[in-house]
Amino acid sequence: MATATLHATDSQAHGHDHEHEHHELGFVQKYIFSEDHKTIAKQYLISGIIWAFFGGAMSIIFRLQLGFPNMDLTWLKPVLGQWIVEGKLEKEFYLALVTMHGTVMVFFVLTAGLSGTFSNFLIPLQIGARDMASGFINMLSYWFFFLASVIMFSSLFIETGPASGGWVIYPPLSALPQAMPGSGLGMTLWLTSMALFIVSQLMGGINYICTVINLRTRGMSFTKLPLTIWAFFFTAILGLLSFPVLLSAALLLIFDRSFGTSFYLSEIYIGGEALPNVGGSAILYQHLFWFLGHPEVYIVLLPALGITSEIIATNSRKPIFGYRAMIGSMLGITFLAFIVWAHHMFVTGMNPFLGSVFMFLTLIIAVPSAVKAFNYITTLWRGNIIFTPAMLFSIGLVSLFISGGLTGIILGNSALDINLHDTYFVVAHFHLVMGAASFFGLMAGVYHWFPKLFGKMMNKEAGYIHFWLTFVGVYCVFFPMHYIGLAGFPRRYYSFTALGNGRMEAFVDMNMFISIAAILTFLAQAIFAVNFFYSIFKGKRAPQNPWNSNTLEWTAPIEGIHGNWEGEIPAVYRWPYDYSKPGSAVDFIPQNVPYSATPESNFPEENEEIAKEKEIEGLLDSQNSSYSH
Amino acid sequence: MTYLIGLLSVVFFVLAIMIVSKSMSLSKGIQGTEQDQDTPLDGANNANAIGFIVFLVLGSIGAAWSFLHSKPDLLPIAASEHGLKTDKMFWVSMGVITIAFFVTNALLFVFPFMYRYKKGNIATFYPVNHKLELIWTVIPAIVMAVLVFTGWRTWRDITSQAPDNAVVIEVTGHQFGWYVRYSGNDDNKLGNNNYKLIDATNSIGIDYTDEKSFDDFTANEIHLPKGVPVLLKIKAQDVLHSVYLPYQRVKMDAVPGMPTKFWFVPNKTTDEMRYITGNSDFNYKLNCTEICGSGHFGMAITVFVDEPADYAVWCKQQKPFLTQNPDFLAKVPEKLKGKAQKYIEAPAAALDSTQASGATPAAATSLR
Secondary structure, three states, X not given: OHHHHHHHHHHHOOHHHOXXXXXXXXHHHHHHOOOOHHHHHHHHHXXXXXXXXXXXXXHHHHHHHHHXXXXXXXXXXXXXXXXXXXXEEOHHHHHHHHHHXXXXXXXXXXXXXXXXXXXXXHHHHXXXXXXXXXXXXXXXXXXXXXXXXXXXXXXXXXXXXXXOOOOOOOOOOOOOOOOOHHHOHHHHHHHHHXXXXXXXXXXXXXXXXXXXXXXXXXXXXXXXOOHHHHHHHHHHHHHHHHHHHHHHHHHHHHHHHHOOOOOOOOOOEEOOEEOOOOOOOHHHHHHHHHXXXXXXXXXXXXXXXXXXXXXXXXXXXXXXXXHHHHHHHHHHHHHHHOOOHHHHOOOOOOXXXXXXXXXXXXXXXXXXXXXXHHHHHHHHOOOOEOOOHHHHHHHHHHHHHHHHHXXXXXXXXXXXXXXXXXXXXXXXXXXXXXXXHHHHHHHHHHHHHHHHHHOEEOOHHHHHHHHHHHHHHHHHHHHHHHHHHHOOOEOOOOOOHHHOOOHHHHOHHHHHHHHHHHHHHHHHHHHHHHHHHHHHHHOEEOOOOOOOOOOHXXXXXXXXXXXXXXXXXXXXXXXXXXXXXXXXXXXXXXOOOOHHHOOOOOOHHHHHXXXXXXXXXXXXXXHHHHOOO | OHHHHHHHHHHHHHHXXXXXXXXXXXXXXXXXXXXXXXXXXXXXXXXXXXXXXXXXXXXXXXXXXXXXXXXXXXXXXXXXXXXXXXXXXXHHHHHHHHHHHHHHHHHHHHHHHHOEOOOOOOOOOXXXXXXXXXXXXXXXXXXXXHHHHHHHHHHHHHOOOOOOOOEEEEEEEEOOEXXXXXXXXXXXXXXXXXXXXXXXOOOOOEOOOOHHHOOOXXXXXXXXXXXOOEEEEEEEOOOOEEEEEOOOOEEEEEEEOEOEEEEEOEOOOHHHHHHHHOOOOOOEEEEEOOOOOOXXXXXXXXXXXXXXXXXXXXXXXXXXXXXXXXXXXXXXXXXXXXXXXXXXXXXXXHHHXXXXXXXXXXXXXXXX
16 A cells, blocks of 8 residues: 555656665655655654754753752853843753653654664555555655654744643643743744644554554454553553643633633733733643643653564563563553643642542553563563663663652642642652653664664664663652652752752752763763764664564565565564573564474463465455555 | 762673673574574573563662662652551551562562573473462452552542641642732631732732721741641632642642642641751742643742741741732722721821821731
């Protein structure tokens, strides 16, 4: 289907680009407006990496303010211009940095960069499909994201500054330009950008779901799917069901801002005048926002967990422990993710009874999360572990997921949340459990699939150094942050002078320490950037299956051809985790090896599967016709 | 501070050196056999495995040391009755998660070391164990159930209806400060207010068609009686704000158009806290914890918790807003003018200057 579309457009447009062979794509179609999932994945990845450096740099600037409040920042004036006043960061710009850091990291790096890259790249390759269900929609998805990026980026350069009301942009602050400068044009651009971003996510999500359901190769039943695919599948469902709610929240906010409606506004006196709006509810926005906002946590986390499952199994040379329990827990998390949103709102004045209900539901979600953590640990047990950089980042992810997840048990308890809500304890919690953990998933994925993405190997030693510096750095930044939160330091504070009673002074050291650790961790990412871009061009050529992995993508040609496989797509006969199977001479048996070829390692029930192999073979014709060859 | 930076630099430095030297020596030795995929780089592999143990040991020491170091400043002394309960629950929950934290992280870092790649070793094919999975599904579920239940009971008590004898105080957030209104010395009831009545003087839009407003007084600081339930009625004028009393463990958003509330019992006076902390300048603060604009971080008001007797004296000293701004008598409807009149000082003062001096104490008494 996808290839057919490609060929059709190929023969119509851009004829002048074709000086070579007839079916060779032109530069624009091959690298820019590409419909090939592998190219789109790379586009997402590189956009994500660029955004990550911007988002990280923003955090460094506000960490300078928090760690060194008396520092003379005049040296930043060439970059920040009028946002530096008399050597100090402007208070509004501080809030703008906090807001944009959150927006960029959550949406552009960890949603688009992570899920966009690996769902696009791995779904067709691991399920055995020639491409996405619709290459064209997939291309649109990236370019909508690109447009959203351009608009968001442009908002950094306007005079009134980018959106500054926090990444959650709660109205009325975000609805009233007179409330802060960032709620003017900056917020308009933010909302426009996010609307386009949501469109991009929906197009991507529909594609992922369709592809997983319809385009699996013969023999690839749902119970033979790698856990990466399960994770991407659940992620896409989460996004598809929750992003539209954010879109409507954003639309209503646009109406309130531009067309005088009162969805979120009521009884407001600001700037010396009483506004006419009555009857709206600021809490309504929060419900709508967090109906996406909470699933969003799992939208960034589940792909990282899926990637980790695959990498830990491969490099432990062991099957993932509890394959079905892993799927079940992801299903549980996916379902529960929709009904825990109001734990972000315990102290907003919401009915306390609702608070009780959401506390109950929130603490339930700890159970499937705990199961996942235990299963990862058991997978390591009695393995034969190879520490590739990807494996290191995966183990790091599990550690961060546990450490950050545990404090969720405290915050999910509404009685305890009263004191800790909107303090640095929350900041520490979610940076560990969703920020750093998902970032580690992204890194693990890049190191693991780089040979497949670019046909080259990354430098391992640089990868090790990158991991250890980042891992130690992340803990040094976010572990002490819990203490600051427990001392009652509210987040989004430009300075802590108003706390009084020597409370600020008690944590001056700690804040300085965190800032230094953050700067070092950020600088350590340069090792990755150099390694990444250097290896794309100068890296050693990758072997066919560098990690001796079972999944289907490693059977495809190294150079990543259009349509993924030459000739027939391989059929699948077994699950993806036959590592170190007793009786087998090699410690891995890829999914496309039939049971009939491995009588020495088959379990009794697997010998019965041999009979079905003929059946799987017989599906070839129908599969070929479904790809319209 | 120097210790902290020193510690950090040492950790970074040692790790970097360790890994660089290991991998350098390794890549030298391995160059000939690079293409051989069946022998992973043993040396670097061991170094990384040891790295996890080093991380576990140094990390545990760092976690324990940093905790003990900052313990005195964590959860500032609780100064409300429910705060004592939630603090206790916090430390119990913290104990549970600390155990889980150390056990799981230790296993996570020890296993990679124990089961690092060794030539000739074969990993155990161990795909599933239903009993094991059942155990670690049920145990967290039970622990969660206990935590939820205790949490729910405390939450229910905290958010229950305020007792009838509660002192009612209205706190209104605006960019960037807090307005405070007391329900007055006569009726202990707050009068209505309306954002459309706000002007330069009447900054919270007190409605003088409501007779309950007449004795309400405003203040630039908050006074609370110790040991008596206090009901905060929380409002916002422009954008979201959030009332945060860190010592009293009180937090509740202020939402424009939707009044919220929080009741609690302060149990330590400002003087007691000054004594406990040894800081004679100690003052409770009410901070803002919901981003509200450039002045968000400085949006604080001082709170005094007094002995009930001192609190009563302070209240008696306050003059109703109407007394301080007699012009607002004009807004009072005709039929209530009589009731409002007694809060107007000016005629009394005029009376005082022309007539016998006995009238003044009478008028003043009526204020109280």
